[in-house]
Every structure is written in C-alpha cells, then in structure tokens.
Amino acid sequence: MEGKVAAKAEQAAIASPRRAPTQQRSRERVERMLAAASTLIAEQGSDAMRMGEVAERAGVSIGSLYQFFPDKRAIVWALAERYTAESQACIAAALKDVSDAEALKRAFSELVDIYYRLFLAEPVMRDIWSGTQADKALRELELADSRANAEFLVAVLKRLRPRADPVALETTAFLVWQMGETAMRLAISVDREEGDRLVAAYKRMALRELVGE
Amino acid sequence: MEGKVAAKAEQAAIASPRRAPTQQRSRERVERMLAAASTLIAEQGSDAMRMGEVAERAGVSIGSLYQFFPDKRAIVWALAERYTAESQACIAAALKDVSDAEALKRAFSELVDIYYRLFLAEPVMRDIWSGTQADKALRELELADSRANAEFLVAVLKRLRPRADPVALETTAFLVWQMGETAMRLAISVDREEGDRLVAAYKRMALRELVGE
DNA sequence: TGCAAATGTGAGGACTCATCACATTTTAAT
DNA sequence: ATTAAAATGTGATGAGTCCTCACATTTGCA
Numbered sequence: 317m318e319g320k321v322a323a324k325a326e327q328a329a330i331a332s333p334r335r336a337p338t339q340q341r342s343r344e345r346v347e348r349m350l351a352a353a354s355t356l357i358a359e360q361g362s363d364a365m366r367m368g369e370v371a372e373r374a375g376v377s378i379g380s381l382y383q384f385f386p387d388k389r390a391i392v393w394a395l396a397e398r399y400t401a402e403s404q405a406c407i408a409a410a411l412k413d414v415s416d417a418e419a420l421k422r423a424f425s426e427l428v429d430i431y432y433r434l435f436l437a438e439p440v441m442r443d444i445w446s447g448t449q450a451d452k453a454l455r456e457l458e459l460a461d462s463r464a465n466a467e468f469l470v471a472v473l474k475r476l477r478p479r480a481d482p483v484a485l486e487t488t489a490f491l492v493w494q495m496g497e498t499a500m501r502l503a504i505s506v507d508r509e510e511g512d513r514l515v516a517a518y519k520r521m522a523l524r525e526l527v528g529e
Numbered sequence: 530m531e532g533k534v535a536a537k538a539e540q541a542a543i544a545s546p547r548r549a550p551t552q553q554r555s556r557e558r559v560e561r562m563l564a565a566a567s568t569l570i571a572e573q574g575s576d577a578m579r580m581g582e583v584a585e586r587a588g589v590s591i592g593s594l595y596q597f598f599p600d601k602r603a604i605v606w607a608l609a610e611r612y613t614a615e616s617q618a619c620i621a622a623a624l625k626d627v628s629d630a631e632a633l634k635r636a637f638s639e640l641v642d643i644y645y646r647l648f649l650a651e652p653v654m655r656d657i658w659s660g661t662q663a664d665k666a667l668r669e670l671e672l673a674d675s676r677a678n679a680e681f682l683v684a685v686l687k688r689l690r691p692r693a694d695p696v697a698l699e700t701t702a703f704l705v706w707q708m709g710e711t712a713m714r715l716a717i718s719v720d721r722e723e724g725d726r727l728v729a730a731y732k733r734m735a736l737r738e739l740v741g742e
Numbered sequence: 743t744g745c746a747a748a749t750g751t752g753a754g755g756a757c758t759c760a761t762c763a764c765a766t767t768t769t770a771a772t
Numbered sequence: 773a774t775t776a777a778a779a780t781g782t783g784a785t786g787a788g789t790c791c792t793c794a795c796a797t798t799t800g801c802a
C-alpha cells in the first residue's frame with residue numbers, strides 16, 4: 317500500500333468521505349464502488365487492489381471514485397467500519413442479558429465460535445484486519461472497536477463481581493478481547509486442526525480469567 | 530509499501546540476498562545499507578522509507594542496493610532476521626536452567642520486562658513487528674520465531690509437568706507467547722500507565738496458565 | 743601481467759495514486 | 773418553463789515510487 321501522498325502527508329486519523337452523496341444516483345454509485353472494492357479485496361487483497369480497477373468494475377470513472385473517497389485507504393476504512401458496526405451490535409445483543417457465570421460461559425463461547433467461523437469464511441474481513449497494523453486509521457478503528465466490545469464485557473463483569481476493582485476489570489476485559497483477535501488471526505494462519513486447538517485453548521484461558529476458576 | 534512488481538508477482542516466501550557479498554569491501558557496504566535503512570525506519574517507519582534515500586545515506590548507488598537485496602521488503606526482512614536471532618538466543622539462555630515453578634515465574638517475569646523495555650526503546654523493532662501482518666515473508670518469520678520461542682517454553686513445561694499431554698503444552702506455549710506479543714504491541718500503543726497495567730495483567734494470566742494456579 | 747569474476751553506476755521503464763479543469767445532470771425557486 | 777446554482781461525472785496528466793539493465797570499474801588470482 318502507500319502511494320506517494322499518503323506516505324508524505326501526516327496520515328489522517330479519520331478518512332471520511334470527501335463529499336457525502338446526497339442524491340439517490342450517487343448513493344447507488346458509492347455502493348457499487350464499495351462492492352467492487354470488496355470483490356477485489358477478496359480476490360487479491362487490499363494491497364493489490366488498484367484504484368483504476370475498482371473504478372472500472374464499479375462502472376465509474378477514477379474521478380468519481382475520488383469524489384467520495386479521499387484516498388485508497390478510505391475505501392478499505394469504509395468497509396472496515398461496516399464490519400465493526402455490524403459485529404458490535406451482535407456482541408451487544410449476545411451479552412445484554414447475561415447476569416450469572418453460567419450464562420457468561422455460554423454466551424462467550426458462542427461468540428468466539430461465531431467470530432472464528434466469520435474469520436474463516438470472510439476473506440475481506442481477514443484481509444482488512446490483517447493489514448490493520450500498517451494503517452493508522454485502521455489501527456485506531458480496531459482499537460476503538462475493541463474498547464467498545466470490552467466495555468460490553470465490563471458491564472457483565474461488574475454485575476458478576478460488584479466488589480472488584482473497576483480499573484482491573486477494564487484491563488482484563490480489554491486484554492481478553494485483544495487476545496481473542498490474536499487467537500483468531502493465528503488460528504486462520506495455521507492448518508485447520510491446530511487452529512481449532514488454539515481457539516479452544518483461548519476460550520478456556522479467557523473464561524478462566526473472566527469467571528474465575 | 531508495495532511497488533508494482535511486488536504486488537503483481539507472487540510474493541516470494543523468502544527474501545534472500547540476490548548475491549552474497551564475498552569481498553570485504555562489499556560486506557562493509559551492505560552493513561552501511563542496513564544501517565541507513567535502520568535509521569530511516571526509526572525516523573519515519575518502513576513504509577515511508579524510500580530506496581533512493583537508503584542508497585544516498587549509505588553512500589552507494591541504487592544499483593548497488595539492488596545487487597544485494599532483491600527488493601525493498603528484503604531489507605526490512607534482513608533487519609528483522611537479526612532481531613529474531615538475537616532475541617532467541619537471549620530467551621534460550623533465560624529458560625535454559627529453569628526446572629521448578631518458582632524459577633519459571635522469575636525467569637518469565639524477567640523476560641516479559643525485558644521485552645517490554647525493548648519495545649518501548651526500539652522504534653525499528655516496533656515498526657517491523659507492526660508491519661508484520663502486511664508482508665508474507667515477515668509474517669512467516671515472526672511465526673517461525675514465535676514457534677521457536679514457544680519450544681523453549683515447552684521444554685521447561687515438560688520438565689515441570691511430565692504427565693501433561695505434549696500437544697496441549699505446545700498449544701498453550703504457542704498461544705501464551707503470541708499473546709505476549711499482542712500485549713506488547715497493545716501496551717506501546719496506549720499511554721504508559723495503561724500499558725504497564727496491560728503488561729502486568731498479561732504476566733499474571735500467562736503465569737497462571739504456565740505454572741497452574 | 744592479464745583476465746574473469748565481483749562489484750558499482752544512474753538514467754530510464756513501468757506502474758501507481760491522486761488532481762483538476764471542464765462537461766453534464768439534478769434540484770429548486772421564480 | 774426558465775434558469776441559476778449545486779451536485780455529480782470525466783479522464784488526461786502530474787508527481788512519485790520501485791526496480792532494471794547496459795555499461796564502467798575494481799578485485800582476486802594464475
């Protein structure tokens with residue numbers, strides 16, 4: 317990744333649309349652009365994705381692409397943002413009504429399985445979160461996402477262990493969540509059998525940490 | 530990163546020198562190239578590092594650079610390889626004579642501290658392991674490194690718990706190690722105070738997992 | 743000394759991201 | 773319906789990058 321400009325200019329923290337599409341026509345075009353980008357990322361990865369190809373597949377000109385996305389990273393960011401929004405809603409729902417250790421075990425275990433399957437099945441998601449470390453805006457998005465998800469977990473923990481130090485709970489939840497992402501990334505980069513073992517081991521470690529022994 | 534060629538061609542798994550320097554003269558020049566690259570990465574990160582600038586700072590021509598390194602990634606890889614070799618030796622030494630739980634606690638805790646300080650102090654190391662996910666060769670190097678380090682840990686665990694399932698020990702050690710790298714990366718990307726908390730929490734979790742309750 | 747192998751050079755090829763002056767379509771007010 | 777302003781669309785072109793290659797120089801050695 318990284319053309320000349322992005323490398324020289326200070327990497328913008330947030331890559332927002334250069335101009336929000338207000339007409340129906342342009343909203344549809346933006347959708348087509350994102351769909352094209354998604355396809356290309358799935359096929360070749362976001363590094364190999366070429367802006368010209370995105371435009372061509374979306375049936376628009378290069379100029380139109382840059383009218384709604386300030387640069388290449390912004391397209392990837394927009395896709396990532398959708399994934400996080402969707403998954404956050406899912407996680408919040410799963411943890412909403414958990415109020416005892418048994419329920420937490422079930423809900424957490426279920427969530428890990430869902431995530432694992434998602435990582436295995438979604439090449440776009442995989443690519444985006446793999447490249448996460450190289451791009452500042454993406455890194456911040458992932459961090460914010462992780463903090464938000466950890467917060468859901470903290471809410472549950474506070475119910476289960478009202479006497480515990482809140483700061484310690486935050487730290488634990490944040491760490492457990494980030495380690496989950498590590499375990500997923502790791503699991504999909506080795507063969508399936510070892511991947512399954514790693515995910516299972518993570519689940520055990522995390523639960524031991526969350527519900528105590 | 531990623532110029533046209535590297536993106537199109539199948540990413541080579543191993544980025545080996547195009548031609549090994551046999552004369553004293555060229556060996557010194559290669560050292561200067563690596564030193565220049567190291568400086569530039571520390572200053573601006575490996576993405577922003579420009580091949581022309583590396584050549585200029587090393588006092589050689591672009592052509593000479595490409596005589597010993599097949600492409601840009603190979604330079605970063607060479608630096609990464611040095612770091613891993615050095616740290617593996619350090620880790621092996623620290624764990625070599627550990628044969629009881631108390632000693633493991635001490636040695637592991639010490640190792641984590643050393644790594645944490647290293648991450649805080651070495652911008653090059655930080656940059657390289659951050660970009661790790663985007664580059665196949667680097668990802669594989671890190672994976673191999675992690676497996677090797679986990680192996681040292683497994684050797685210790687087998688001494689402490691001779692009856693345990695070897696495969697389970699492998700999985701645990703590998704996961705614990707990878708999570709350590711996650712914790713480090715995370716710790717240096719937040720403020721110092723939270724970073725310290727995260728590292729401490731990781732240490733506690735890891736030890737609980739390694740030496741049992 | 744002579745000659746092959748190793749080493750050194752940098753202008754230029756190939757390709758990329760992103761811009762901008764200009765054309766077209768939509769919206770909305772008269 | 774007319775018309776002006778706003779939104780949208782276009783693609784040749786600029787700027788910048790990685791890397792190659794034909795050719796020059798230096799070194800090791802018989």
